[in-house]
Amino acid sequence: MRQSNGIQVERVQVIAHRGTAGYAPENTMASFERAIEMNADYLELDIQLSKDNELVVIHDSTVDRTTNGSGAVKDFTLEELQSLDSGSWFNEKFEGQRIPTLGEVLAVCRGKIGVLIETKWPYLYSGLEQKLADELASYHMHLPTERVIVQSFDQNSVKRFHAIMPQIPIGVLVEDEAILAEDKLTELAEYVAYVNPALELVTGEAIERIHSRGMKIFPWTVRSRNVIQPLLKLGVDGVITDYPDYLSQE
Ligand code: G3P
Ligand code: CA
Numbered sequence: 001m002r003q004s005n006g007i008q009v010e011r012v013q014v015i016a017h018r019g020t021a022g023y024a025p026e027n028t029m030a031s032f033e034r035a036i037e038m039n040a041d042y043l044e045l046d047i048q049l050s051k052d053n054e055l056v057v058i059h060d061s062t063v064d065r066t067t068n069g070s071g072a073v074k075d076f077t078l079e080e081l082q083s084l085d086s087g088s089w090f091n092e093k094f095e096g097q098r099i100p101t102l103g104e105v106l107a108v109c110r111g112k113i114g115v116l117i118e119t120k121w122p123y124l125y126s127g128l129e130q131k132l133a134d135e136l137a138s139y140h141m142h143l144p145t146e147r148v149i150v151q152s153f154d155q156n157s158v159k160r161f162h163a164i165m166p167q168i169p170i171g172v173l174v175e176d177e178a179i180l181a182e183d184k185l186t187e188l189a190e191y192v193a194y195v196n197p198a199l200e201l202v203t204g205e206a207i208e209r210i211h212s213r214g215m216k217i218f219p220w221t222v223r224s225r226n227v228i229q230p231l232l233k234l235g236v237d238g239v240i241t242d243y244p245d246y247l248s249q250e
Helices: 029-037 078-082 102-109 128-138 155-164 182-188 204-212 225-234 244-248
Strands: 002-004 007-009 013-016 042-049 055-057 114-119 148-152 170-174 194-197 238-241
Touching: 013 029, 013 244, 029 042, 029 102, 042 102, 042 128, 055 102, 055 128, 102 114, 102 128, 114 128, 114 155, 128 155, 148 155, 148 194, 155 170, 182 204, 225 238, 225 244, 238 244
Parallel strands: 013 042, 013 238, 042 114, 114 148, 148 170, 170 194
Antiparallel strands: 002 007, 042 055
């Protein structure tokens, strides 16, 4: 917290996107450990379900881009997914990195860094939100004292999660300007704490509309130093970035 005109203002939050995706293979333990070392406030990660119904951390609906395998995530068991190499595609020095389970990440993060969890392609995974709630509870990360936020592009998914675990703050990811209209934001404010738009949608007016309804804004994804100061001047509450150290240097 810092003081501004006598009002308590929270410091801009630094959210390490897919871990530190600019420095290490995204959504791997190497990437998340780097985010902790860089003192990011949160790490962001993407969750899906394996064929045998385990929560795994991976962005794409297939393993093709980020592993040495090929095929849909949902068609692999956890054991099969974890036999893949998810580091070498980024750099050979990361050979041996594996697709983590959400539980493996939570065990490392608890008490060290906040976690911004995105339900990815939730229409593919019946029961994803219940499974997430169960996993958070088993790591005691369902408590209001823990820094956990659950977000999605899919508003039905976050609504389902909110109905199960209403104490966890909800984020809605935005890549359609229409969601930043007055009426839509008023509707979202009934259950949403964070409105997280693509960088190109961020304007002073949109921030004012979000803030005036009691919500916060974490834009994504900062990959260039040039955009940081303009965002901070506009008054964003956090920045989702592949390079968390860029923010700590501001
Ligand atoms: O958290 C924002 C960001 O993760 C949304 O886009 O495609 O990187 O999941 P994507
Ligand atoms: Ca994401």
